[in-house]
Amino acid sequence: MKHRGRHRRRRQGRAARAFLAGTALALTAAATMISASQATDGDDPGALTPLTRAAEARALRLQEQPVPQATLDELASGMGKPVGVRAVLESADRSMRDLTGCTADERTALPVAPAATRAYCWDAADTRAWRAGAVTTSGDADDDGWWSDNRVILSGWSQGTAGRGLARVAFVDANDPDHLRYASALLVVPVDGGRNYRALTSGLSGMVWYQDKLLVTAAGGLYVYDMDRIQRTTVRSAAVGRVGKGWSAHGYRFVLPAVGAYRLSGGSAAPRLGGISLDRSTTPDSLVASERTPADSDRPARLWRYDFDTDPARTGLPAIDATGSAHPVEVYETEASGIEGVLSHRATGTGRSDWYLGRAPGAMDRHGSLWRQDTDGAEATRCGSAGAPRCWGMRAGPLSYWEATGEVWSQSGRTLFAVPLASIDRALG
16 A cells, blocks of 8 residues: 555655765775685575465464553643654754765775665764664655655664663654754653653664554564654653653653554564564565574574555554454565565566565674575675675664665664665675
């Protein structure tokens, strides 16, 4: 289903062309040397294996757990009328550096091949003690790439350890590709019937903004946030939650309160949920996911997808049955380990999807790798005189395809970048 409701806008040709044009960058990462030890196909994951048994699908079933509407209404009555994405963008007071302003270490974190055509680095003071974990864009939210009058990139960040940390989302104003600015909102969960909220204390490994919902992988499942239900805080302090007669969010001016969650209900057979992304090449649009395993693991990992609901009353949510369960519609097993980013896309005129897997570096590797895999085999992007597969970012991150621009957005450490999908396909060998 294509979302063309009240958030859709008339295309602004000049801005769109400026965003699409993006002259390719002469990245210093392209000069990175590839060691002889990396020139190996020993980590070739081979072909995908379809998993078709009912028990294998049951392990990936998601159980929907909505936050009661009365709880959300109570929170809004205490905090004030919710706002939307525009309000956060209008408060953007942090600037991102383009490639020329990035440090040598930040530039080295970029892919060796294919080269990024856009690259930006975050405010160093603002991201100290935080780690990046997810990327999605308004290209996911709406098929024309706009959210109302804005082009937006969202980047998820985590602080501290699971159970004791914080999670936030940076809202990047990407209307002017030469001057990216951002502001952040803390991810929270309503408690006490909406009379308070707590921090989402979990690392973020994936994020998809689809229609008016933001889906975030955390704490063994998916948390759901409504992009039209962002709340302003009133107290600037380190506390999170109600403070006297006000509301605080560790110094942030906005919070995103969860409106629901999905839990994997497969018990010990359920995977550790890793990356997620949107696939618009299926009918209906679908949510794809990968299993998180260690980078040097010998254990196979699973890849799968859920259909999004086409009911107008359930915008942005996976399709569920009468019991509130979302069932996978396609499941595969891969020999790939250390999957940090997953993307699925069906080329025009073909009946088969290609799966792109961003894999973390092994213990002896400097860079990660990017593989394209299907039921016939696997190919990696390659670089250097030996044609080594370890060519992706030093810290393999999420993958998010912006259909309107043809770009894949990702993040390696504190460096945000984009690579055309066509360039990735050309670099596969």
